[in-house]
Amino acid sequence: MSLQSTPSAERIHIGLFGRRNAGKSSVMNALTGQNLAIVSDVKGTTTDPVLKSMELLPLGPVVFIDTPGLDDEGELGQMRIKKAYQMLNKTDIALVVVDAGEGLSPLEETLIETIQKKQIPYLLVFNKSDTAKKQDLPAHSIPVSAKTGEHIHELKEAIAACKPADSNKRIIGDLIHPNDTIVLVTPIDEAAPKGRLILPQQQTIRDILDSDAYCIVTKETTLTHALSSLKEPPALVVTDSQAFGKVSKIVDESIPLTSFSILFARYKGNLQTVAAGAAALDRLKDGDTVLICEGCTHHRQCGDIGTVKLPNWISSYTKKDLHFVFKSGTEFPDDLSPYAMVVHCGGCMLNEREVNYRMKCAADQGVPFTNYGILIAQVHGILKRAVAPFAEISALFS
Amino acid sequence: MSLQSTPSAERIHIGLFGRRNAGKSSVMNALTGQNLAIVSDVKGTTTDPVLKSMELLPLGPVVFIDTPGLDDEGELGQMRIKKAYQMLNKTDIALVVVDAGEGLSPLEETLIETIQKKQIPYLLVFNKSDTAKKQDLPAHSIPVSAKTGEHIHELKEAIAACKPADSNKRIIGDLIHPNDTIVLVTPIDEAAPKGRLILPQQQTIRDILDSDAYCIVTKETTLTHALSSLKEPPALVVTDSQAFGKVSKIVDESIPLTSFSILFARYKGNLQTVAAGAAALDRLKDGDTVLICEGCTHHRQCGDIGTVKLPNWISSYTKKDLHFVFKSGTEFPDDLSPYAMVVHCGGCMLNEREVNYRMKCAADQGVPFTNYGILIAQVHGILKRAVAPFAEISALFS
Numbered sequence: 001m002s003l004q005s006t007p008s009a010e011r012i013h014i015g016l017f018g019r020r021n022a023g024k025s026s027v028m029n030a031l032t033g034q035n036l037a038i039v040s041d042v043k044g045t046t047t048d049p050v051l052k053s054m055e056l057l058p059l060g061p062v063v064f065i066d067t068p069g070l071d072d073e074g075e076l077g078q079m080r081i082k083k084a085y086q087m088l089n090k091t092d093i094a095l096v097v098v099d100a101g102e103g104l105s106p107l108e109e110t111l112i113e114t115i116q117k118k119q120i121p122y123l124l125v126f127n128k129s130d131t132a133k134k135q136d137l138p139a140h141s142i143p144v145s146a147k148t149g150e151h152i153h154e155l156k157e158a159i160a161a162c163k164p165a166d167s168n169k170r171i172i173g174d175l176i177h178p179n180d181t182i183v184l185v186t187p188i189d190e191a192a193p194k195g196r197l198i199l200p201q202q203q204t205i206r207d208i209l210d211s212d213a214y215c216i217v218t219k220e221t222t223l224t225h226a227l228s229s230l231k232e233p234p235a236l237v238v239t240d241s242q243a244f245g246k247v248s249k250i251v252d253e254s255i256p257l258t259s260f261s262i263l264f265a266r267y268k269g270n271l272q273t274v275a276a277g278a279a280a281l282d283r284l285k286d287g288d289t290v291l292i293c294e295g296c297t298h299h300r301q302c303g304d305i306g307t308v309k310l311p312n313w314i315s316s317y318t319k320k321d322l323h324f325v326f327k328s329g330t331e332f333p334d335d336l337s338p339y340a341m342v343v344h345c346g347g348c349m350l351n352e353r354e355v356n357y358r359m360k361c362a363a364d365q366g367v368p369f370t371n372y373g374i375l376i377a378q379v380h381g382i383l384k385r386a387v388a389p390f391a392e393i394s395a396l397f398s
Numbered sequence: 399m400s401l402q403s404t405p406s407a408e409r410i411h412i413g414l415f416g417r418r419n420a421g422k423s424s425v426m427n428a429l430t431g432q433n434l435a436i437v438s439d440v441k442g443t444t445t446d447p448v449l450k451s452m453e454l455l456p457l458g459p460v461v462f463i464d465t466p467g468l469d470d471e472g473e474l475g476q477m478r479i480k481k482a483y484q485m486l487n488k489t490d491i492a493l494v495v496v497d498a499g500e501g502l503s504p505l506e507e508t509l510i511e512t513i514q515k516k517q518i519p520y521l522l523v524f525n526k527s528d529t530a531k532k533q534d535l536p537a538h539s540i541p542v543s544a545k546t547g548e549h550i551h552e553l554k555e556a557i558a559a560c561k562p563a564d565s566n567k568r569i570i571g572d573l574i575h576p577n578d579t580i581v582l583v584t585p586i587d588e589a590a591p592k593g594r595l596i597l598p599q600q601q602t603i604r605d606i607l608d609s610d611a612y613c614i615v616t617k618e619t620t621l622t623h624a625l626s627s628l629k630e631p632p633a634l635v636v637t638d639s640q641a642f643g644k645v646s647k648i649v650d651e652s653i654p655l656t657s658f659s660i661l662f663a664r665y666k667g668n669l670q671t672v673a674a675g676a677a678a679l680d681r682l683k684d685g686d687t688v689l690i691c692e693g694c695t696h697h698r699q700c701g702d703i704g705t706v707k708l709p710n711w712i713s714s715y716t717k718k719d720l721h722f723v724f725k726s727g728t729e730f731p732d733d734l735s736p737y738a739m740v741v742h743c744g745g746c747m748l749n750e751r752e753v754n755y756r757m758k759c760a761a762d763q764g765v766p767f768t769n770y771g772i773l774i775a776q777v778h779g780i781l782k783r784a785v786a787p788f789a790e791i792s793a794l795f796s
Contacts, residue, residue, distance in 0.1 A: 178620070179620055179623045181624075181627055186607065188604075188607050188608060195601050195604055195605070196597070196600045196601060196604055197595070197600045197603060197604055199594070202594045202595045202600060203593050203594060205595060205603075205615055206586075206590075206593055206594055206595055207593070208615075209584065209586050209615065209616070209617050210586060212617070212619065212620055213620065214614055214615060214616035214617070214620050214623075214624045215614070215615050215616075216612055216613070216614050216615075217603055217606075217607065217612060217613050217614075217615060218607070218612035218613075219607050219610070219612070221610065222576070222577055222610055222611065222612050225577045225612075226579070226612045228629075229579055229628055229629055229630065230627055230628065230629070231626075231627055231628070231629055232627065
């Protein structure tokens, strides 16, 4: 039950990378005690990335990503290698599997450089240690034999030791002080869940309480009244992106104002990327194509924003003759070269990891990437104000 | 999936009642097209209530409660009949199944009186209509044949028509006015879910927003500061029960104060019962036994309150020599006669229906019933103040 009930996005993703026949699938099977991937002595058995959810003690629920060999050949082989590299963008812990009898080659060295650049924790797994002659191993290395099971237990321990520590990042707690009054503007529209609050609002309220501050929760329609009920102006106002235009007119310029989108992009470590992506709006040229993407197909409301409002806002903001391409669900193109920028939905809980993957793929290809909330702030001309509380981001707009 | 994922508490509960061999199980099977209960021509096949979750179109997800025959015999039979009657306390829609060939007897008439007293919507199902001679049927009647399927479709439609309408009850919306400032006091202790708000707090915030009012959300530790930041006193303060003592000292007597427990008891229609139950504390005598019950076994925090704090508070409030009996999980006694009163946990989402059932069983037996939150207010001497916003309840304490 607990295995089945852990959403994929919350599992540690362990990617296996290496040459064909290094034994990536065999190592995965040895780790899990299950026969999951087709394993053979024929090179290149794994031709597409294979994702498998399972329990890996002592780490807990994980997803293994088995990838095609990095030495695959031909045009198809090149595409597979590219795909394997893209899988690094889904990987929390990378296992570089090496045939101990063959040792490291430039292929692994290039891979390791990329892994280091992406700051992914990794291990070098020297497989087939039972048949290889003894040798000195580089840092991060562990010799194993998937065949005999030798050192597989040690490999599990080493993987668990790579687990990223729970971060101390705060949504808003580091921006405020005890006894601060924070105002949260939470419009209630048809998209709001009946009788409840959406998770980002709950999380923000909770972080404010955890910081010994308190908050006023108000719709945009009662914001003026709520502000006038206070003896002193609030320390910060946070609004839903969709009410940004209206709220920015009500809240005096002297009061810091930001949005839930911006707080959460910052919390997830993406604010720099999505703010820079929004800034790219100013560089669009006539004839450019903008890719507008949604991670899911079930939000009718997103659909309306994505296919109608955003293109209108972008066109009237840039005054350029642009093409728009819409994608939803799983159809995110591997090749982003036709696009001048990517505008993606904020990504709900279920597909946060997928949105993160797409953002990293865009970065790899040098294509600006932003999200709905940040773009809405930019086209309303208030992104600069909304990122003012964050000095390092604010510099992008000076 | 949708069938499995609807929690039992949210399903419409349809109880089948009647004499042995009237065909309760057969009617249930005909309704659902499944062979769920053992059906035979031997009287009294169903000796214990049987609960079955299923999809019943056009109604949706339901639970059928098949009960023992009301004409069961012997001492054991009497106990089974009592149990069948108790099942009325879990029933949203009652089907009184009658053998059309035999017609109504005093047994069904007594049952129908009880159903009417409990205000449960019901239908008289004259089963075996294929073999019975034509007759005039009383109100609420429908002739069916479980055997041939005759009128089973009409019975489904009639059941769906009995479905209780979604109520217009509000948590707090009917107590407040547009632009009111409401203060919510939400202590954060170890029992609070990490990084979120508990559902009653979310629901209350949402109902305030839906009422065009707004709220200040604060811990009890910043309440004084939050109140002092306002130009005018708030229209209402709502606190978590556990902070009642502290909060009632901070909030001036001129400001209405109540608790989430009281709002939700009122929302669920139980406030009168649980307030009267708490008032029964004043009538306890030396030697009385108080039953303290928890609906679940997994809340460590409840355990501490139930088994340690409540007995201490009750003893020092009443100054009587009392016995306490603790029950948790499913072990709620059928016979409450040994107890002078029942104090029950508030009941989390999952077992709200069960708590409601237990409260009704206590009412049937004339045993006062209250919950933790209400009792905490009473032993702190502030229940009278906390129910002051509700005139009809307030009268209980004048």
